[in-house]
Amino acid sequence: MVDHGDVIRRHELTDLEWELLAPYIPRAATGRPRVSDRQAINGIVYKIRTGVSWRDLPERYGPWQTVYTRFRRYALGGVFTRALQQIQAETDAAGDVDWMVQIDSTIVRAHQHAAATGRKGGSTEDEPDDHALGRSRGGLSTKIHLACDGRGRPLAILLIPGQRHDSICAHPLLESIRVPRIGLGRPGRRPDQVIADKAYSSRGFRAYLRKRGIAHTIPERTDQRRHRHNRGRSGGRPPAFDREIYRRRNIVERCFNRLKSVRGIATRYEKTATSYQAAVSLASFLLWARSA
Known part of the structure; x- marks a missing residue:
């Protein structure tokens, strides 16, 4: 007979994905029996x-409160971020990371449940005061x-409120690239080349890339081109x-x-x-795991 408890269902981790993620899941202290780590992660x-909402999780994952508590604990502890960095490090050690880096942004509509944070005033070390939520043309978004x-x-x-302009985020986005080295060595942080669209075209960002010795391919905006022509020789070369x-x-x-094919990423339900961020990191980890 088939043990249905061992069947891998749709939307759950494969054996390979679990094998890659399991080392970064904190082990429970001794105590009463609890929902297994893989069971809880599959629920997440x-x-x-x-x-789906946390309350609508199928019973096979255990009490929804338990699964949610584990998720919040892992989110606050940066568990999925560390797992993502480690799989990046292992792939880089194998020489399989292509450092021709592309940057871009996408708007994610926030569900009405995400707006009800219940927290007002005063950011914390781990949580910005605005919760990376803002109002753009499409409404509340990230x-x-x-x-x-x-x-x-x-x-x-990098998460920011939906109304912020792309250009101000290019510098901190690249600074946040830190691929750890297996063994000795500094983290990999400098792309060989950066490719971006016109939204990232600014003199300041180009100067930052030149200072770091990073080649870049970014089209010039029409207003920048016109301004340069109006200045004549003092406008410099294109x-x-x-x-x-x-x-x-x-x-x-x-x-x-691929990320937004995950419904919990395409629409923000988290308050x-x-x-x-933890949900996006976990989805990103799974993209890397599929390429392993």
């Missing part, structure tokens, strides 16, 4: 992939800024731009498509930025 993954490698796997994630390299920018768009 099911919730994120389907977008913007995900993403840097991915040349194979479309997330290297860094920035170098390679159309063939720029065609690779669709890689980051495909990465967003706090910490929880939503």
Whole structure:
């Protein structure tokens, strides 16, 4: 007979994914029997992939309160972020990270439940005061800024309120790329090249990239081109731009498509930025695991 308890159901972790993630899940102290780690993680993954509320989790994952408590504990402890960094490190050690980095952003609509944070005033070390929520044309939203490698796997994630402009986030997004080294050595932080769209075209960002010795392919905005022409010789030369390299920018768009195929990422249901960041980190980890 088949033991249905061992059947891998849709929206749950495969054996390989669990094998890669398990070392980073904190072990429980001795005490009374509890929901197993894999059972709880499967509940978390099911919730994120389907977008159901915590209360609607199937009973096979145990009490929903237990699964939610584990998720919040892992989110606050940075468990999924560390797992993501480690799988990046192992892939980099194998020479399989493409450092032609693409950056872009996407708007995520916030569900009405995400707006009811119940917390007012005063940010904490782990949670911004605005919870990375803001009002843009589409209503309450969060913007995900993403840097991915040349194979479309997330290297860094930055959450901001939906109304913020992309250009102010380019610098901190690249600074947040930290791929640990296996053994000795500093984390990998400097891309070979950065590809971005016009939203990231600014003199300040180009100067930052030149200072770090990073080649870049970013088209010049029309108003910047007109302003440079109006200044004549003092306007300087136009920035170098390679159309063939720029065609690779669709890689980051495909990465967003894969992330947003996860319903709990495509729509923000989590009230706090910490929880939503953990959900995005877990989904990003699974993208890397599938390429392992």
